[in-house]
């Protein structure tokens with residue numbers, strides 16, 4: 001790289017940094033200070049020819065984030081260090097929608113210090129292409145968006161584990177369907193905040209653009225609706241319904257695995273929405289490449305926009321979440337208590353952390369000013385003991401196998417022999433009764449059974465136990481054993 005260019009760019013960065021640091025009275029700029037190095041570390045100047053400066057950026061996200069947040073600062077830095085009339089170009093590294101791994105670069109015009117106007121980065125994504133599934137005469141309808149008011153950006157604590165995903169989410173919420181992040185594919189482990197973030201986008205869009213139709217849907221509901229529609233020959237209506245949505249959020253998209261017909265329908269909905277500049281947000285417990293039994297054309301579409309991972313929160317983020325949650329309930333703990341909580345409760349997801357904080361809130365409300373570090377430690381120990389007794393699917397399987405004297409492998413097998421099939425149905429029934437697991441999740445843990453098999457098992461046990469004395473006794477005995 002040209003040494004002179006490096007020096008000039010360094011001076012520009014320094015100018016921007018200095019001005020962010022000085023912006024004590026401007027909270028918006030102060031917020032940007034935190035992301036400055038994170039962002040500009042990955043940006044390189046690659047040429048400066050005839051007042052045309054080209055920056056190499058890892059993806060469209062960087063270009064858009066720079067232009068959304070640093071436009072005037074960057075413009076001033078270029079003017080000061082290079083002179084008037086500098087034109088800025090971006091060279092964007094990215095994966096092609098075909099899913100090919102090899103990065104390509106693409107030159108995109110950016111700001112000019114004469115006319116600091118934002119240029120469209122990828123017109124091809126924003127064109128209103130003619131779409132193959134257009135149905136004339138579709139009218140907007142009022143639907144329940146399935147959004148929960150408490151899952152907003154305001155309640156979402158940012159930290160290293162989710163910084164990237166939440167920054168992108170906020171960008172999308174400002175301009176749904178008009179950024180390059182379409183679809184946004186958020187993935188990560190259990191309870192790390194994927195649903196919360198996806199819901200926050202929906203809420204923000206609804207508040208900024210009330211006329212937009214936003215729909216949050218679990219993939220289970222999507223699959224159930226599809227199956228119902230297919231049975232009653234209403235597949236076209238099903239598709240049309242989803243094609244009316246402006247911002248479609250589908251949670252836990254990995255559950256579409258192995259459902260070829262639902263995938264076909266999803267494919268058509270996806271293409272229609274994408275081609276019409278509608279925003280699609282998907283969450284999953286796996287990265288696109290790790291999702292099994294899903295058509296390649298769908299996996300490649302997952303990669304078209306942006307995949308953002310949310311990881312388990314680190315100490316700092318856990319601490320911030322705890323402080324935020326407590327303060328909402330008007331509770332203050334001392335620093336050593338907060339440190340203790342954040343370091344001891346190292347659950348993977350945020351869900352368990354919130355469970356523990358709720359218990360702490362309950363105890364501190366009872367003990368008030370007597371709630372000390374020792375009492376807090378005691379509370380956490382008690383919780384740890386109770387948590388060991390948590391009823392989960394493997395625990396239910398163990399009890400059922402013990403009771404009927406069968407092996408776990410037999411329980412999870414496909415055999416339809418009554419002496420195995422009945423315990424299996426009972427295990428499914430108790431899994432639904434005693435855990436929060438979905439039908440799909442239970443099916444997965446019961447040896448890869450379909451969610452409809454689990455639904456059928458639960459219905460059967462419920463119905464037959466009303467008249468069958470033997471089954472009634474099994475249920476009574478097993479209930480006692482599970483609760484012990």
Ligand SMILES: Nc1ncnc2c1ncn2[C@@H]1O[C@H](COP(=O)(O)OP(=O)(O)OP(=O)(O)O)[C@@H](O)[C@H]1O
Pocket residue numbers: 151155156157158162188189190191192193194195196197252285321350351354
């Ligand atoms: N960063 C965060 N700030 C505040 N609350 C959070 C955060 N992350 C998660 N939560 C809370 O933790 C709980 C679990 O989060 P959420 O349901 O979004 O997880 P998830 O990743 O979708 O989980 P799953 O894999 O089970 O679907 C929710 O109550 C959510 O509000």
